[in-house]
Amino acid sequence: MSITVSLQVNGRNVSETLEPQTLLVDFLRNHLRLTGTHVGCDTSQCGACVVHVDGLAVKSCTLLAAQAHGTQVTTIEGLETEGRLHPVQEAFRSEHGLQCGFCTPGMIMSAVALLRRNPTPTEAQVREGLEGNICRCTGYHNIVKAILTASTHMPAQSAQASRS
Amino acid sequence: MYAFDYQRPDTLQAALAAAAVDDGAFLAGGMTLLPALKMRLSRRSSLVDLSGVKELKGIAVEGDRVRIGAMSRHVEVEDSPLVRKALPGLARLAGGIGDPHVRNRGTIGGSLANSDPAADYPGAVLGLGATITTNRRQIAAADFFKGMFTTALAAGELITQVSFPIPRRCAYVKFRNPASRYAMVGVMVAQFTNEVRVAVTGAGAHVFRLPDFEQALGRAFSPDSVLRLSVSSEGLNEDMHATADYRASLISVIAARAVAAALAG
Numbered sequence: 001m002s003i004t005v006s007l008q009v010n011g012r013n014v015s016e017t018l019e020p021q022t023l024l025v026d027f028l029r030n031h032l033r034l035t036g037t038h039v040g041c042d043t044s045q046c047g048a049c050v051v052h053v054d055g056l057a058v059k060s061c062t063l064l065a066a067q068a069h070g071t072q073v074t075t076i077e078g079l080e081t082e083g084r085l086h087p088v089q090e091a092f093r094s095e096h097g098l099q100c101g102f103c104t105p106g107m108i109m110s111a112v113a114l115l116r117r118n119p120t121p122t123e124a125q126v127r128e129g130l131e132g133n134i135c136r137c138t139g140y141h142n143i144v145k146a147i148l149t150a151s152t153h154m155p156a157q158s159a160q161a162s163r164s
Numbered sequence: 165m166y167a168f169d170y171q172r173p174d175t176l177q178a179a180l181a182a183a184a185v186d187d188g189a190f191l192a193g194g195m196t197l198l199p200a201l202k203m204r205l206s207r208r209s210s211l212v213d214l215s216g217v218k219e220l221k222g223i224a225v226e227g228d229r230v231r232i233g234a235m236s237r238h239v240e241v242e243d244s245p246l247v248r249k250a251l252p253g254l255a256r257l258a259g260g261i262g263d264p265h266v267r268n269r270g271t272i273g274g275s276l277a278n279s280d281p282a283a284d285y286p287g288a289v290l291g292l293g294a295t296i297t298t299n300r301r302q303i304a305a306a307d308f309f310k311g312m313f314t315t316a317l318a319a320g321e322l323i324t325q326v327s328f329p330i331p332r333r334c335a336y337v338k339f340r341n342p343a344s345r346y347a348m349v350g351v352m353v354a355q356f357t358n359e360v361r362v363a364v365t366g367a368g369a370h371v372f373r374l375p376d377f378e379q380a381l382g383r384a385f386s387p388d389s390v391l392r393l394s395v396s397s398e399g400l401n402e403d404m405h406a407t408a409d410y411r412a413s414l415i416s417v418i419a420a421r422a423v424a425a426a427l428a429g
Contacts, residue, residue: 001169020170020211021201044199047265056239056268062198063269066170067191067213113264131345132263 005069009034010078020066025049027065028075036076036105040134047133050106050113051075057113059132076105079112088112088150097146099137107133111147120151165201172213176220176324180299183212184320190214192235192274195266220273220324225250228330234273234323242267253334253426254292257284257352260338263345273323276308279315279370281401282346286371287336291352291363294328309370331356335425338366339418341405348406349414353422355385362390362419367400367411377419385427387420 005022006015009032016031028034028051040048042061049061052074079086088111091097098104107130114121114129121129126147127140135143173179183190187209191197200206214220220235223244230251232241241247242259261267261275261284275285276296289296289305296303298321308316317323331354338350347366354361360381365371380389395415397408406414 001167003170019167021165021167023202042202044195044266047263050265057265058268059265062194064170064194064198064211066172067194067215069172110264129264132265 003066005065007065007068007070008072010074016065018065020064022065023061024051024053024063024065024068024073025060027068028060028073034075034077038102038105040102040106045134046103046106047110048103048106050109050133052109052113055113055116057110057132074109076109079108086112087154088115088147091146091150091153092143095142095146095149097138097143098135103133103135103137107135107143111143111150114147115151115154119154121148123148166204166207168201168208169210170213171210172216174216174218176217176299176322179212179214179217180320180322182210183322185210188212190277190322192277193237193270195262195270195274196278196280197274214273214322223247225330230254230328230330232272232326232328234325235271236273238262238267238270238272238275239264241272250330251292251328251334252429253336253352253354254288254328257288257336260284260336272326276326277315277317277323279309279311279313281312281369282348282350282366284336284338284347284350284365287347287350287352287363287365288328289326290371290373291336291361292328292331292334292354293361294326296323297325297327298323312369314370329356333426333429335422335428337418337422337425339414343405349411349418351415351419351422353381353419353426355381355426360385362422364415364419367415369399369401374415374419381423385423387423387427390423391416391420393419 002017028037038048040046044062050057051060054071110133126144171182189208191211191213220233222233224231225246238258238261247255294305334354336352338347341348349367350365352363360378362374362377377390395412397412400408400411402408
């Protein structure tokens with residue numbers, strides 16, 4: 001049984017006929033070729049696949065594309081505005097919040113969601129907020145530093161950007 | 165995943181009818197069902213997505229009870245001003261489930277129907293003496309949890325809402341596995357005007373109460389009342405992370421912390 005799934009991805013309307021068992025992450029990567037969203041563990045633990053669905057961070061490896069029907073999805077590719085990096089992306093660059101970079105898209109999507117819920121987090125709140133994201137290189141220190149830096153540089157409208 | 169059909173009905177009646185097929189399953193948040201399907205631990209002919217069913221949504225305070233629709237996501241319970249005011253211990257419990265991404269999807273109904281031995285919500289349901297309403301009947305918390313991943317729910321029976329009595333004070337504290345972050349032991353302590361209830365999750369096949377802890381706290385609601393009480397390790401979970409004896413020892417310590425947290429408000 002194929003089904004038709006229609007949703008908005010990074011502001012663009014898309015509609016595809018899919019098998020119901022298609023995961024959102026596979027739809028994004030294989031059908032739309034938005035390969036910035038990564039599959040790390042594929043068992044709902046690592047958070048490399050985090051995207052926003054109607055403004056909320058979710059693991060796209062644990063969501064059917066069909067469940068996202070009628071929603072607005074934002075991926076890492078949708079964060080920049082007019083060629084300018086999102087303040088969180090910029091902070092990951094300036095603070096070197098990555099080493100191999102594999103977990104980075106999920107880290108950044110989680111960080112954007114975290115700062116939307118709590119625009120001025122403490123270091124402890126940032127660490128707690130990253131519970132659903134695993135990095136095997138950095139030891140997290142520069143990731144936390146990047147998010148704290150971003151929190152001081154983020155204009156209010158950027159925090160809202162991916163919800164709109 | 166094996167192939168399955170998918171439907172997203174928008175009424176309770178349509179959802180029940182759609183699931184009444186061989187191997188049909190209700191899909192709530194999918195935080196357990198989808199990983200199980202992906203690993204082929206489970207195979208279903210049809211998934212009925214409940215996210216569009218209006219009858220399963222909503223949070224309300226009615227008299228001395230908080231009523232939570234089965235499809236309420238953990239983040240909604242965590243953020244609900246009504247729950248935060250009437251039952252702050254429950255809002256905090258919801259805010260500690262899994263991680264932020266899981267809380268954005270997982271639901272109270274799904275968690276209870278799954279009855280994972282390390283899940284947090286069963287602690288609140290038994291510890292507060294909640295009533296679970298299904299499409300067929302009302303089930304008291306004491307009659308709901310039957311075993312590891314086993315509940316009183318019959319095939320085709322669906323949780324529609326959970327009703328929690330509001331205690332004078334309550335708190336849930338868990339000791340997390342350092343890697344998985346699941347509760348190795350989680351304790352809900354609730355003080356009502358006429359009784360104290362203590363429920364333990366994570367330690368056994370399913371959530372259970374501790375009558376001697378409840379009696380001790382009924383005499384004096386203080387951490388010291390339970391800190392030195394011993395718990396039998398018989399029947400407790402044992403795995404690579406903790407022996408049954410270790411879990412038994414943790415129960416007293418975590419129960420005392422839960423009492424302290426309840427007193428702190």
